[in-house]
Amino acid sequence: xxxxxxxxxxxxxxxxxxxxxxxxxxxxxxxxxxxxxxxxxxxxxxxxxxxxxxxxxxxxxxxxxxxxxxxxxxxxxxxxxxxx
Numbered sequence: 001x002x003x004x005x006x007x008x009x010x011x012x013x014x015x016x017x018x019x020x021x022x023x024x025x026x027x028x029x030x031x032x033x034x035x036x037x038x039x040x041x042x043x044x045x046x047x048x049x050x051x052x053x054x055x056x057x058x059x060x061x062x063x064x065x066x067x068x069x070x071x072x073x074x075x076x077x078x079x080x081x082x083x084x
Contacts, residue, residue: 036072039064 033046035053039060047053053071061069 034073034075036074038070038072040067041070 032048035047035050036043037045037047037053037057037060044060045056047056057069057071060067
């Protein structure tokens, strides 16, 4: 018993272009993030809790001792930042 070969599938049509703006997560900022961690002025990480942000900043300052590591509160009205 030989089986007939299946006919090839037609190619999928291309995806339509997005009609809605991209969500914030697609733009590089996490949705639940309150704190941004920057190294030498470049945003590198986002954290949702202050204690975790401070711990991550301490680690980054240990790893890159000659770099400027800054934590910025994204939800505060003044955009408060703390330099480590």
